[in-house]
Amino acid sequence: KQEVTQIPAALSVPEGENLVLNCSFTDSAIYNLQWFRQDPGKGLTSLLLIQSSQREQTSGRLNASLDKSSGRSTLYIAASQPGDSATYLCAVAESSGNEKLTFGTGTRLTIIP
């Protein structure tokens, strides 16, 4: 059974700093990996999706990398802003042919102005 872990559970950094969020998964037979953002009381918003054949994806100040063989992904946020404060979740889709996602428990990020 796939297990997805995110460490740390919470992170606080001063505004303007670059930061890295970590995600690890136990079964490397994945189809893709996604990073989502969740604001308090809201649903999830997809940030980046990396296919298993890709190594990284970039969108603005966000860069996600994938090392499938080691079961790891990182989300890099450059020049952090208070508006980046949210919970970030990673999720993996397995190669078994369906669209089920297994989510990590998330990292709650606080950017200090």
Added chain:
Amino acid sequence: DARVTQTPRDKVTEMGQEVTMRCQPILGHNTVFWYRQTMMQGLELLAYFRNRAPLDDSGMPKDRFSAEMPDATLATLKIQPSEPRDSAVYFCASGEGLRTDTQYFGPGTRLTVL
């Protein structure tokens, strides 16, 4: 701006009562997912549909939960009878059915069972 909508946004009920949550997927999307989020368990998939047919409901307690899609614009999740341990936020998400694409989440229904 196409969005997944869910009703109600908040529901407080007493143990033993029936609860029905509704979801309107994005028009044209052919996959619908129901998730439950709790502090202890995080996000768990309860059930998912493709073209209105249930494909996987292995995450759902069968004795009290049921999920249906009466038509392409409506998905429902029912709990009968409800129990305090069902208290959680229930999310609906829809997708185009392409494994290369993401799922689009609704705002959730916060359920409290007293």
